[in-house]
Amino acid sequence: xxxxxxxxxxxxxxxxxxxxxxxxxxxxxxxxxxxxxxxxxxxxxxxxxxxxxxxxxxxxxxxxxxxxxxxxxxxxxxxxxxxxxxxxxxxxxxxxxxxxxxxxxxxxxxxxxxxxxxxxxxxxxxxxxxxxxxxxxxxxxxxxxxxxxxxxxxxxxxxxxxxxxxxxxxxxxxxxxxxxxxxxxxxxxxxxxxxxxxxxxxxxxxxxxxxxxxxxxxxxxxxxxxxxxxxxxxxxxxxxxxxxxxxxxxxxxxxxxxxxxxxxxxxxxxxxxxxxxxxxxxxxxxxxxxxxxxxxxxxxxxxxxxxxxxxxxxxxxxxxxxxxxxxxxxxxxxxxxxxxxxxxxxxxxxxxxxxxxxxxxxxxxxxxxxxxxxxxxxxxxxxxxxxxxxxxxxxxxxxxxxxxxxxxxxxxxxxxxxxxxxxxxxxxxxxxxxxxxxxxxxxxxxxxxxxxxxxxxxxxxxxxxxxxxxxxxxxxxxxxxxxxxxx
Amino acid sequence: xxxxxxxxxxxxxxxxxxxxxxxxxxxxxxxxxxxxxxxxxxxxxxxxxxxxxxxxxxxxxxxxxxxxxxxxxxxxxxxxxxxxxxxxxxxxxxxxxxxxxxxxxxxxxxxxxxxxxxxxxxxxxxxxxxxxxxxxxxxxxxxxxxxxxxxxxxxxxxxxxxxxxxxxxxxxxxxxxxxxxxxxxxxxxxxxxxxxxxxxxxxxxxxxxxxxxxxxxxxxxxxxxxxxxxxxxxxxxxxxxxxxxxxxxxxxxxxxxxxxxxxxxxxxxxxxxxxxxxxxxxxxxxxxxxxxxxxxxxxxxxxxxxxxxxxxxxxxxxxxxxxxxxxxxxxxxxxxxxxxxxxxxxxxxxxxxxxxxxxxxxxxxxxxxxxxxxxxxxxxxxxxxxxxxxxxxxxxxxxxxxxxxxxxxxxxxxxxxxxxxxxxxxxxxxxxxxxxxxxxxxxxxxxxxxxxxxxxxxxxxxxxxxxxxxxxxxxxxxxx
Numbered sequence: 001x002x003x004x005x006x007x008x009x010x011x012x013x014x015x016x017x018x019x020x021x022x023x024x025x026x027x028x029x030x031x032x033x034x035x036x037x038x039x040x041x042x043x044x045x046x047x048x049x050x051x052x053x054x055x056x057x058x059x060x061x062x063x064x065x066x067x068x069x070x071x072x073x074x075x076x077x078x079x080x081x082x083x084x085x086x087x088x089x090x091x092x093x094x095x096x097x098x099x100x101x102x103x104x105x106x107x108x109x110x111x112x113x114x115x116x117x118x119x120x121x122x123x124x125x126x127x128x129x130x131x132x133x134x135x136x137x138x139x140x141x142x143x144x145x146x147x148x149x150x151x152x153x154x155x156x157x158x159x160x161x162x163x164x165x166x167x168x169x170x171x172x173x174x175x176x177x178x179x180x181x182x183x184x185x186x187x188x189x190x191x192x193x194x195x196x197x198x199x200x201x202x203x204x205x206x207x208x209x210x211x212x213x214x215x216x217x218x219x220x221x222x223x224x225x226x227x228x229x230x231x232x233x234x235x236x237x238x239x240x241x242x243x244x245x246x247x248x249x250x251x252x253x254x255x256x257x258x259x260x261x262x263x264x265x266x267x268x269x270x271x272x273x274x275x276x277x278x279x280x281x282x283x284x285x286x287x288x289x290x291x292x293x294x295x296x297x298x299x300x301x302x303x304x305x306x307x308x309x310x311x312x313x314x315x316x317x318x319x320x321x322x323x324x325x326x327x328x329x330x331x332x333x334x335x336x337x338x339x340x341x342x343x344x345x346x347x348x349x350x351x352x353x354x355x356x357x358x359x360x361x362x363x364x365x366x367x368x369x370x371x372x373x374x375x376x377x378x379x380x381x382x383x384x385x386x387x388x389x390x391x392x393x394x395x396x397x398x399x400x401x402x403x404x405x406x407x408x409x410x411x412x413x414x415x416x417x418x419x420x421x422x423x424x425x426x427x428x429x430x431x432x433x434x435x436x437x438x439x440x441x442x443x444x445x446x447x448x449x450x451x452x453x454x455x456x457x458x459x460x461x462x463x464x465x466x467x468x469x470x471x472x473x474x475x476x477x478x479x480x481x482x483x484x485x486x487x
Numbered sequence: 488x489x490x491x492x493x494x495x496x497x498x499x500x501x502x503x504x505x506x507x508x509x510x511x512x513x514x515x516x517x518x519x520x521x522x523x524x525x526x527x528x529x530x531x532x533x534x535x536x537x538x539x540x541x542x543x544x545x546x547x548x549x550x551x552x553x554x555x556x557x558x559x560x561x562x563x564x565x566x567x568x569x570x571x572x573x574x575x576x577x578x579x580x581x582x583x584x585x586x587x588x589x590x591x592x593x594x595x596x597x598x599x600x601x602x603x604x605x606x607x608x609x610x611x612x613x614x615x616x617x618x619x620x621x622x623x624x625x626x627x628x629x630x631x632x633x634x635x636x637x638x639x640x641x642x643x644x645x646x647x648x649x650x651x652x653x654x655x656x657x658x659x660x661x662x663x664x665x666x667x668x669x670x671x672x673x674x675x676x677x678x679x680x681x682x683x684x685x686x687x688x689x690x691x692x693x694x695x696x697x698x699x700x701x702x703x704x705x706x707x708x709x710x711x712x713x714x715x716x717x718x719x720x721x722x723x724x725x726x727x728x729x730x731x732x733x734x735x736x737x738x739x740x741x742x743x744x745x746x747x748x749x750x751x752x753x754x755x756x757x758x759x760x761x762x763x764x765x766x767x768x769x770x771x772x773x774x775x776x777x778x779x780x781x782x783x784x785x786x787x788x789x790x791x792x793x794x795x796x797x798x799x800x801x802x803x804x805x806x807x808x809x810x811x812x813x814x815x816x817x818x819x820x821x822x823x824x825x826x827x828x829x830x831x832x833x834x835x836x837x838x839x840x841x842x843x844x845x846x847x848x849x850x851x852x853x854x855x856x857x858x859x860x861x862x863x864x865x866x867x868x869x870x871x872x873x874x875x876x877x878x879x880x881x882x883x884x885x886x887x888x889x890x891x892x893x894x895x896x897x898x899x900x901x902x903x904x905x906x907x908x909x910x911x912x913x914x915x916x917x918x919x920x921x922x923x924x925x926x927x928x929x930x931x932x933x934x935x936x937x938x939x940x941x942x943x944x945x946x947x948x949x950x951x952x953x954x955x956x957x958x959x960x961x962x963x964x965x966x967x
Contacts, residue, residue, distance in 0.1 A: 071537045084536065091530050093537055190537040196764035225539050226766050303764055306569050309580020310534040314630070327629075330573055353571070353759035362761060 005030050006483055010062050010157045010210045011237075017061045024061020029104050031063040035107045035154040040130045040139070042149040044068050045076060046108035047249035057103030059217060064099060065155035067146050068109040069116055069154025070201070071190040072096050075106075080145075081114045081191045083311045083337025085318040093190020094222045095159060095201045102217045107137065107155050111145030114339045115308065116166055116194040117248035118142050119411035122402055123341045130398070131174060132482040133449055135436065138396040140170030140411075146204045148173040153483025157214060160204040163194050164296050165390075167202045168427035172390035172452025174483050175429050177469070178204045178212045180415075182459050183422035184229040186215075187222030193307040195300035196227075198419050206481065208428060208470045212238055215462060219291040232460050238470030243279030246468060248455075252283040255290065257391045258410055265440050266431035266451040267389045273475045274387070279468075284379045284386070288371040292417035295372070297409060298352045299420075304342075305349030311337065369420045376421040380458040385468060388414040388453035390427040394437050419455045425456035426469045429478040444481035450478075492725065494688040497696055497961075498654055499602075499646035502692045503639050503659065504671045505609060505679040506549045511636035512608040513540030513583065520677050524631035532636035534578030539765050542567075546638035547590070547769055549598035549670035550606045551779050553640050554591025556668050556786055557601045564770045565590040567606075567763040572756050575630050576611040583608050585640075586760045590769060596664065597788060599657055600645035609633030634678075640670075646685065646696065649714035655708045657683060658842040659810050663787040666812035673812070675706050686718045686727065697722075703749060704737055708849070713850055717746060769958050790815065798831040804839045813851035814838070820859035821866075829863065837866045841880060845887045856890030857883070865893040877950035878902040905952050911944075915960045916954070918943035928964060937961060 005027060008016055016022040035046045044066070071077050071089035078084035092100065100106075113123040121129040129144040132152035133136040139148040143160030145167025147170035150158050160167035162180035171178025179202045184203045193199060203214035212235055226451035250271070256264055271281050313319035313333030320332035338346070352361035379386060392413055401408045418425045431440060435447030442448075453472065457465035510517060514531035531538040555560055568586035584607035594601030612634045617626035642661070648654045662673045662680060673680040682705055687697035705711045717739065722732050734752040735788055739745075777851055785793070791809035794800045800808070808818045818838050825834060838852070841876075842862065846855050865882055868874045874882065882896045897903055904910045918940045919926055928936035937958060944957050 035849075071535075077536070079536070087536065089530070089535065089537070091538075092536070189539050191766075192536040224541060226541055227539075302761060306571050306579075306581050306759075309571060309573065310536065310578060312573060312575075312580060314575050315533055315578060316535065326575070350759065352643070353761050355757045355759070358761070360760075 006153050006155065009206050009212050010059075010064075012060045013156060014058060014213070015155060016257050023107070023160045027061055028063050028107075031107050031155060035065070035149070038152065038154045040132055040135065040148045040152055041127050042110055042129055042145045042152065042154060043108045044078065044080060044111050047075075047106055057101060059099065060103030063107045063156060065107045065110050065146060065149045065158035066096060067143055067159050067161055069161050069192050070096050070159060071192065072106070072109070075109065077109065077192070078125075079115045080112045080126055081311075081337065081339070081342070082125045083313075083317050084335070087317045089190070091190065094187035094224060095218045096190065098220070099159075101294055104217075108212065110143070110149050110155075110158055110344060113142035113144065113166075114439070115192065115304070116142040116161055116163055116199075117304070117341050117345055119165070119169055119408055120396070120398075120401065121145065121148075121170070122398065123339055125339055128398055131395045133395065135174065137397055137449070138173065138175035140391070140395065142166040142170075143178075143204060144170050147171055147176055147178070150174070150176055150204055150206060151481050151483065153481075157203060157205045157210050159201060159214070159218075161191055161194075161199060161201050162415075162419065162423045163198045163200075163300060164419050165412045167204060168415050168425060168452070168454060169391050169411060171204055171427045172450065172454075173395040175209050175450030175478070176204055176206060177208055177426065177428045177473075179215060179426045179462075179466075180419070180424060181215060181219060181462060182231070184227055184459070185219045185231050185424070185462065187225040187228045188230075189222055191225040193301040196307060197303060198296075198300060206483075208238055208426070208466055210471050211426065211469075212236070212466045215466075219462075222438065225259075231462055233463065235466070236463060237483055238463075238466040240467035240471050243274060243277040243468060243471050244387065246461040247282050247383040248274050248279050248281045248381055249282050249284040249386045251286040251289055251379075251386060253390065254287070254388065255413075258413065259389065259435055260394065260433075262433040262437050262440060263389045263391070263393060263451055266433065267453065270387070270430045270439070270453045270472070270476075274472065276294055277471050277475050282383055284382055285345050285374045286372075286379060286386075286417065288368060288375050290418040291368045292420050293409060295368035296412070296416045296420060297348070298361050300371065301345040301349030302352045302362050302365075303349065305346045305353065308338075308342065308346060313337075339471050341405070372417055372420045373422070376417075376423055376458075384457070384464070386418075388454050388457040389430075390414060390454040394433045394449040416456055418454070423456050423459055424462050424465055425454055426465055427452040427454050428469050428473055429453075430472075430476060432479060441479055448479065481487065491733070492690045492726070495691045495797075496649050496686065496688050497646045498715060499685045500642075500644045500648065500654060500658070501683040501685070502642040502658070503609075503681040504553070504642065504665055504673060506546050506638040506640060506685065507669070507671050507679075508543055508545045508549065508638050510543060510545075512543050512546055512606070512638035517809060518637055519633075520679075521592060523635055524633060526637070527633040533632055534580070540583055540763075542766060542769065543638055544725040546606065547771065548775075548779060549638070549668075550590050550604065550640050551771060551916060552592065552668050552670055552774060552783065553642070553665065554604050555776070555780050556664055556783060557591070557594035557596050557604060557642070558596035559591035559601055560638075561771065561776050562588055562590055562592065562769075564588070564768045565605075566768050568760045569760045569763050574610070574613075575628060575941045576613045576635065578611065578632065578635060582610065583763055583766070597657060597660055599647045602643045602645050604640050604642045607639050607641060609634055609637035609639050622753055639686065646687075651712035652720070654684065654715050655712040656810070657790065658708060658711060660787055663812040664809050665709070667784055667786055669745055669784075678706070681706070684715055684718075686715060686722070686874055687732070688719060688722045698734050699736065700732065701736045702746075703736055705739055707741075710739065710741040713741065713744065714746075717744060721746060773905070787812075787815065794835065798835065800832050800835040804835050807839050808835060811848075813853060814843070817852040817859060820853075821862045824860040825863035825867065829867065834863065834866050837883075838862065841883055842887075842963050845883065855887060856881075857886045858890065861886055861893055868893055868897065872904055872953065873897070874902055875904045875950060876954050877945065878904060881950060901949070902951055903946055905956075911948070911956065912950055912960055913959060914947050915940070915964065917947070919961070919964065926965065929961075933966075
């Protein structure tokens with residue numbers, strides 16, 4: 001029975017509950033117990049309130065884990081930072097409110113890189129998250145807790161947020177589906193801001209159908225977010241049969257230098273499957289994509305330096321106990337409250353915005369961003385989708401890159417250009433690598449690690465994107481995730 | 488040598504105006520002055536994590552109206568920026584303001600060019616608990632976030648002002664203009680109008696500007712004038728002594744008249760402005776701008792022109808009435824009470840000359856005890872010669888003191904003018920008899936001597952006699 005519950009995807013759970021085969025509270029208790037016993041440090045808190053009374057709505061009774069970046073009324077929300085210790089928001093983020101209104105019940109808050117800054121989930125103030133495929137490895141970041149929770153089956157699905165790849169990369173490293181919607185599709189209200197012009201909320205799920213189901217419930221124009229637009233049409237369950245007539249563009253020349261051989265091999269195999277399903281592979285230029293990382297690591301820290309200024313110990317969160325004046329209080333509170341990566345990015349961003357440096361850094365980065373937007377616009381005139389690997393490597397070992405921030409930043413090589421362009425992209429399982437990363441592995445191989453494929457679509461083409469991903473998913477022989485391994 | 492140098496003061500003003508919208512600039516919190524501290528707040532204006540600003544449409548319209556009233560052009564697409572600095576009264580650690588593209592620019596009001604007028608949000612209010620009432624020496628500081636997020640328009644002038652008096656007069660016009668628009672209470676005491684001045688001096692004839700200092704937050708027109716004049720004097724003394732003016736920010740203490748330095752150029756902030764990514768550009772349609780332009784009321788400058796041209800009021804009195812918001816409103820109320828055919832010029836003179844002399848130029852006559860209808864009636868009694876000028880002044884004294892109806896006061900105090908009556912002729916006879924020397928002098932051609940006679944009559948009649956009438960009777964009686 002338990003294994004049966006575990007096998008249900010969110011969409012299947014909806015059907016099972018509606019059909020009366022499963023009770024909402026039974027499913028919720030099942031997941032709450034599993035989350036309480038989580039072994040991967042996926043959660044910062046698990047809901048202790050067992051008295052759930054699922055409201056109406058399509059998602060009634062389906063449990064969901066929420067990344068700690070989303071404010072939830074009455075639930076401590078820290079963005080995995082010490083500086084927000086004790087902060088209990090008096091309000092719900094729009095994403096949480098929408099899920100609540102749809103009847104979803106919340107399992108807990110998932111671990112993450114502090115303020116969503118990181119690609120390995122090792123920057124959490126509350127300890128690293130481990131990858132359920134191999135607990136000596138990272139789950140990716142920053143939505144590493146959400147990805148690990150779904151992969152380990154302590155949640156059927158979870159929300160994530162993506163600024164430069166924080167949904168897609170952990171989804172890839174944990175063998176899951178992760179969708180970053182078009183910038184503006186989902187309200188950012190109540191999502192603790194990292195880089196406001198890039199942040200987007202999205203689903204981390206076992207399959208494409210679940211990604212569509214969650215997007216359907218969280219997208220929409222929101223009066224509380226001036227930059228939200230919503231999607232122009234309802235999100236529908238993906239149903240495409242093939243990829244006939246669709247063109248998939250590979251950015252050329254793509255720098256494969258820093259990419260693991262096995263990742264390239266899985267990507268090549270993915271292209272063949274796309275062709276077999278009726279799709280056409282084309283090459284297209286994205287001349288400025290190689291500058292994306294440099295621009296991103298100016299723009300995102302610049303915005304973050306301002307966004308994190310409110311964490312000052314005055315009104316909420318942790319305040320340092322000092323005897324001196326205001327400046328000492330600020331310095332000690334922030335010095336003690338922020339972790340090293342957050343401090344690094346605040347300093348980078350502050351510098352990039354400083355008088356005399358603005359034009360050379362922030363101004364220049366914005367120009368690059370405009371060029372990248374134009375590149376994508378031109379690219380989509382000749383193709384329907386752009387495809388790349390999601391991550392240059394499979395999940396790496398804990399501690400492997402923590403001493404080398406630049407190496408860590410390169411994890412975002414494929415995801416960041418898409419964030420700067422603001423277009424939607426999905427990462428989905430494309431294949432497996434042997435545990436040493438040397439070769440493609442067959443499903444069922446001991447210690448195999450997942451490799452993801454990233455598909456990006458034009459602005460607001462989420463339905464088309466989900467349809468294509470759905471076909472690819474069906475054509476891919478991929479092992480079931482760790483959630484099926486346990487007892 | 489340096490003593491002989493003549494300096495020209497050059498002054499530019501920065502004026503913050505709190506807009507009288509129902510709610511705050513970027514959230515739905517109600518605005519109210521003097522409410523219980525920290526009761527008008529929400530997660531957005533407290534800068535809670537995850538919250539986002541949503542611009543107040545009414546504030547944008549008010550800012551456009553302000554710009555149009557100041558002759559500015561309205562940007563078809565203006566941007567919000569973040570101005571970054573740490574202070575407890577700034578919940579987000581940045582103020583949402585406008586930077587390189589303000590909503591209004593390039594205007595002019597009465598000879599002073601407007602550089603720009605932009606929208607921003609007000610800070611909260613730090614209250615320094617302790618003896619000084621200022622941050623230095625405060626025991627601790629508490630913050631009232633009610634004010635935080637109030638919509639502001641900041642108006643920046645070109646350096647077209649050259650004295651404290653001019654600054655004061657121009658600010659009064661600006662205040663009356665904004666008041667007339669109805670977009671702000673423009674109450675300096677409550678802080679809904681705040682003014683900073685940038686002041687420098689340069690040798691007369693020199694084009695290049697001198698080093699400026701910034702005088703912060705003066706909270707009355709009188710202090711603005713005094714503060715500016717004090718700073719001009721300080722800078723002049725420095726240059727005359729062969730020293731230099733340092734760029735710094737100053738505080739003027741009106742009680743001691745002294746200027747103290749708040750910070751020097753070296754301590755100036757780097758605000759690290761960058762475009763606010765949480766907001767889209769403000770892009771008012773030309774239809775909206777036209778609509779706002781068409782709904783602008785008659786503004787003080789136009790009003791002064793009308794008073795002068797249509798009512799025949801002197802230029803100076805017209806300006807005084809039109810540029811002083813409360814005085815102008817009161818004057819209009821008296822005009823309305825007086826009705827058609829009233830002597831509007833006389834009303835103007837009485838309001839400006841007599842009422843103001845009694846209640847003070849800074850007072851709001853609407854708050855005095857003199858009802859507009861009573862004022863109108865009093866002026867009309869003067870016009871009808873039912874009461875003399877002197878008698879009317881006595882009536883006005885009573886009105887200012889305790890209000891009431893002029894007719895009743897005239898009656899009760901026996902102030903009705905004595906016309907061409909036997910009673911008056913009898914008193915004149917007595918006066919001539921009592922002043923033989925004056926009579927002699929008049930007869931020998933010195934009519935100035937009549938003063939003593941008139942004085943006697945006025946004393947006897949308690950001012951009810953008309954001076955002209957007395958003169959007429961004297962001339963008749965003496966055959967002059």
